[in-house]
Amino acid sequence: MKLKRKLAHPASSIQLTTITAPMSLVTEQIKTIRTNINYAMVGQPLKTIMVTSAIQGEGKSTISGNLAVEYAKKGLQVLLVDADLRRPTIHQTFGVDNQWGLSSWLSGQLADINDAIHPVFDHLFVMPSGPKPPNPAELLASDKLTDFLTVATRKLDLVIVDAPPVLPVTDARILASQVDGTVLVVRQNFVEKLAVQQAVDALKGARTHLLGAVLNGVDTKTYGYGDGYYDTDTN
Template identity: 40%
Template sequence: MRRSINNSGLIASVNPESPISEVYRLLRTNIHYSSIDQALKTIMVTSSQAGEGKTTTISNLAITYAQEGRNVLLIDMDMRKPSLHRIFSQPNHHGLSTVLTGQTSVQDAIHETMINQLSLLPSGPVPVNPSDLIDSIAMREMLDQLIHQYDIILMDTPPVLAVTDSVIASTLCDGVIMVVAAGKVKKVHLKKAKEQLDHVNARMLGVVLNRINRDDQPDFYMNYYGMKG
């Protein structure tokens, strides 16, 4: 069932011709060219800590992929503090948690959104063991199934330094994007988050520097930087 979207944060849908929407499309392009030899079908977006804009970033990125004509699935893997169902005005009675615990089929848990070709798998009710569910055979089997049904799967995960969920999830993805709020995150925290991802050999695609001072960046509110080493 499609429901209306009434969220000003979805700028790529509300105002696709805006400069900010163009930056999200630039991010999409940079992700594509970060791996020419291997198609990136599962991409995780995270941050080092809460409040850096990762959910807004992944939501708008998903919209730009759908606008490109790709069949997109957005998964809310933040089963501790879910928010994507509210952003896209969808119910959350069933979702990832109920799929992984065998209460719901994945087909019944996925919702179409008002964005053509963009579907959402919400988090579902908050479980007692989110990290165990992510690190389960059921999770891997579900992704193996969905990869054949969608052109690209985008996963919104909790902050890396808050819980282990994101580090576990990174082992299931083709690539990881880290959202960093300019002027908010200390370098030591960002370094620690990257070290945790490196420890499990996560493939870092880059860093989105969010909330740049508009006086310094009059044309771009978000930039994309490659992250190496």
């Protein structure tokens, strides 16, 4: 996979381990997540995946970014969309301009959507969030998002949506009904069980297909193997 842009802006805490350490235990775990997602949807079309969490800081952007890289490594044409219009990170991680993005398109400020989509690696494209709008939930609930996802899935193999956390705002619940499946990231020893259950109930209420949960921040040394799994600050 050829690097086309500078990785990881210093302000970003997201680690693209699948690029910087392709033989690491963390990368192997990302591959396992990818495989399990594929098994979860055997016999069913999977063109759009949303990655979210119950609260902020559980690692959903780290998982979505690394998943996008791994799917692209397999030769799929992948678009990673930063739909976290309130606290975006994808533009920093992949070193792309955030002047135009999803919010620009949804608010009608962009004539050509291609101006908001950046090729970053072979087979991998990134759509940043764009400028922070005053009405994120309303934009995400618009018909323009539905139309965009419909067109994107016709041209690409997979769209991965990095969504805001479920509990603080309604954005993720709005997005959940627009995608084929949702992955919930849960950070060990960080989020309360009640919050996780509330997030699951909210996603089910939005009638999304919950593909499963990713337990993040696990110290694998406890099990006598490896150097730890995502024991860094993540978004």
